[in-house]
Amino acid sequence: MILLPSCSREHPLALAADRSVRDRCGTYCRRRQYAECAAFSALLARHDVAVTLTLIASVAQNGVIGRSGDLAWRDRDDLQRVKHMTLGRVLVMGRRTFDSIGRPLPGRRTIVVTRQKDWAPDGVTVVRSIDGALAAAGDGEVICFGGGELYAQLIDRADRLEITEIESVLDGDVYVPPIDPSRWSEAERARREGYSWVTYTTH
Ligand SMILES: NC(=O)c1ccc[n+]([C@@H]2O[C@H](COP(=O)([O-])OP(=O)(O)OC[C@H]3O[C@@H](n4cnc5c(N)ncnc54)[C@H](OP(=O)(O)O)[C@@H]3O)[C@@H](O)[C@H]2O)c1
Known part of the structure; x- marks a missing residue:
């Protein structure tokens, strides 16, 4: 990783080696506005900064994942698996999920998306x-x-979905969208008591 003098260590454009990119992103860095930099996506794409995105969720038969700001379902082995899959990795989550957890999870980098300007735990x-x-x-x-x-x-x-498919309908108020079979294929399935761990990959 190349660090720019005016960049925070987390600035993704610090990954870009090209001088013209460094010059351009310096404008955003100096103002510390890189999180809102509209040029991010284009610059990242141009410089092949490869992000592999995996989505992890535990989902009831009716698509429910959450209830009243908390998980709709808990299983010790499932939580252990999630921990194992996420340790050492970067997590992106919504502000409400962060609030439900209440703290950054140890051993993982946490990125939280919010529209609130002054929210900064x-x-x-x-x-x-x-x-x-x-x-x-x-x-x-x-x-x-x-x-x-x-x-x-x-x-x-x-690029990949790691879904715990719960074999029951749950009450809840937060859902995931259905998995589109024209985009996703089942790559692996491990059956457990009352649920399965299923990996989906893109066609
Ligand atoms: N079963 C599972 O695997 C699982 C996993 C995770 C969470 N959950 C459950 O899911 C529920 C939370 O989900 P949720 O849908 O209510 O909330 P969420 O997705 O965790 O967070 C939503 C919040 O994220 C911010 N946000 C979303 N899109 C944004 C965007 N494009 N730009 C900027 N900010 C954006 C907003 O924060 P501000 O309001 O601050 O602006 C928004 O209110 C909880 O019940 C939790 O327990 C279940």
Whole structure:
């Protein structure tokens, strides 16, 4: 990673080696407005900063994932699996999911998307848009950690889905969109008592 003098360590454009990009992004860096930099996506695409996006969710038969600001379902083994899949990685989540967890998860970098200007808890990277989140994540594997709003906006941009398919209908108020079979194929399925761990990849 190349660090620019005026960049924060998290500035994704610090990944770009090209001088013209460094000059251009310096404008945004100096003003510390990189999270809202409209040029992020284009610049990242041009310089092949590869982000692999994996979406992780535990989903009831009726699409429910959450209830009253909390998970709609909990299973110890499932939570362990989620921990195993996410340790050392970058998590992107919506502000409501962060609030439901209440703190950054240890051993993972947390990027939270919010429209609130003055929301800035310790230990997280705060961004104001989905593109800002992906840009701030930089190169490598990024995990979309929920909740419903984030899943809805990112599912079409994901490369892989890690879904815990719960074999029951649950009460709830937050849903994920259905998995579109024209885009996704089942790559792996591990059956458990009352649910399955299913990996989907794009065709
Ligand atoms: N079962 C699972 O696997 C799972 C996983 C994660 C979460 N959950 C559950 O899902 C629920 C939370 O989901 P949710 O849909 O209510 O909320 P969410 O997706 O976690 O967060 C929504 C918030 O994110 C911010 N946001 C969303 N899109 C944005 C955008 N394009 N630009 C800027 N900010 C944006 C807004 O924050 P501001 O309001 O601050 O502007 C918005 O209110 C909880 O019940 C949680 O327990 C379940």
